[in-house]
Amino acid sequence: MEVFPGVHQLKVPIPDNPLEYLNCYLLQGDRGWLxxxxxxxxxxxxxxxxxxxxxxxxxxLDISQIVITHVHADHYGLAGRIRQISPAKLALHHWxxxxxxxxxxxxAELQAGMGELLQVHGAPPAVAKELKVASxxxxxxxxxxxxxxxLYGVETISTGQFNLQVLWTPGHSPGxxxxxxxxxxxxxxxxxxxxxxxxxxxxxxxxxxxxxxxFINSLKQLQHLPVNLVLPAxxxxxxxxxxxxxxxxxxxxxxxxxxxxxxxxxxxxAYDISGLIPWNLPDTTWEQMPPLHRRLAMMETLAxxxxxxxxxxxxxxxxxHIILYKRAGKD
Ligand SMILES: [Zn+2]
Ligand SMILES: [Zn+2]
Numbered sequence: 295m296e297v298f299p300g301v302h303q304l305k306v307p308i309p310d311n312p313l314e315y316l317n318c319y320l321l322q323g324d325r326g327w328l329x330x331x332x333x334x335x336x337x338x339x340x341x342x343x344x345x346x347x348x349x350x351x352x353x354x355l356d357i358s359q360i361v362i363t364h365v366h367a368d369h370y371g372l373a374g375r376i377r378q379i380s381p382a383k384l385a386l387h388h389w390x391x392x393x394x395x396x397x398x399x400x401x402a403e404l405q406a407g408m409g410e411l412l413q414v415h416g417a418p419p420a421v422a423k424e425l426k427v428a429s430x431x432x433x434x435x436x437x438x439x440x441x442x443x444x445l446y447g448v449e450t451i452s453t454g455q456f457n458l459q460v461l462w463t464p465g466h467s468p469g470x471x472x473x474x475x476x477x478x479x480x481x482x483x484x485x486x487x488x489x490x491x492x493x494x495x496x497x498x499x500x501x502x503x504x505x506x507x508x509f510i511n512s513l514k515q516l517q518h519l520p521v522n523l524v525l526p527a528x529x530x531x532x533x534x535x536x537x538x539x540x541x542x543x544x545x546x547x548x549x550x551x552x553x554x555x556x557x558x559x560x561x562x563x564a565y566d567i568s569g570l571i572p573w574n575l576p577d578t579t580w581e582q583m584p585p586l587h588r589r590l591a592m593m594e595t596l597a598x599x600x601x602x603x604x605x606x607x608x609x610x611x612x613x614x615h616i617i618l619y620k621r622a623g624k625d
Pocket of ligand 2: 366368369485527528
């Protein structure tokens with residue numbers, strides 16, 4: 295589907311996932327096409343992408359550049375396979391490059407560290423053992439490949455017809471980037487800004503100590519850009535950027551309130567707090583939530599707690615190597 299003159303949106307299926315599709319964008323260039331995000335590596339996504347290219351009279355040989363917004367499997371997974379059969383050069387942020395090896399190649403240390411982190415934040419040992427391996431299936435959806443160019447957030451990537459400013463927008467992932475075309479007023483927002491759902495911001499071993507603070511800052515950095523169309527990596531294209539940023543900030547304010555409401559009396563761990571606040575899975579208790587959901591939920595709670603700690607709203611209590619949070623000023 296041509297969504298703007300010279301910009302096509304291809305929908306790459308993500309099987310068994312409520313998001314359903316990854317929006318891959320193809321931008322026309324003087325010497326080949328630029329692809330933003332690829333989808334994850336399954337045979338069906340590959341075949342679907344191939345078929346959509348061929349409907350446009352194109353093949354993978356016509357792709358000269360691939361830019362990845364961040365290395366989550368649904369954005370980066372297929373890049374390795376496409377590069378085997380195309381001349382495309384790959385670009386991504388240097389922080390994302392740093393995640394590739396530890397997540398997708400030598401992942402045992404990261405997994406062990408995750409187990410420790412879960413326990414330090416209150417998960418019982420048996421639960422930590424289950425949750426730490428919960429993201430392992432994702433490894434099957436990634437063909438590892440390395441970038442030809444690393445980005446720092448100051449570059450302009452040109453196709454000859456589009457000039458895309460690279461904007462570093464950490465939060466959802468530490469090296470997440472958006473791409474901004476100032477003349478045509480287009481913003482390719484990756485997972486940073488979606489029109490309906492709020493993408494997850496989780497605390498983890500590679501997130502830095504205040505990922506939600508990073509996220510909110512990088513939302514505000516984009517809020518007043520002159521933009522006519524926001525082209526996200528999931529859901530649909532939208533126009534009301536500034537309003538959407540306000541809604542997202544508001545959403546996190548409400549989550550913070552819900553979390554604070556659980557620590558009015560005694561300090562609690564992130565694990566215990568996560569079991570007390572509502573989650574978006576109808577008719578499912580905390581214990582019934584699938585392990586990966588539970589882990590992400592807990593790490594999301596932690597991102598909010600850390601944000602409030604930086605803000606002075608909560609304090610950290612260290613009790614026998616377990617971290618608890620309490621309201622600031624309460625003993
Ligand atoms: Zn993502
Ligand atoms: Zn995504």
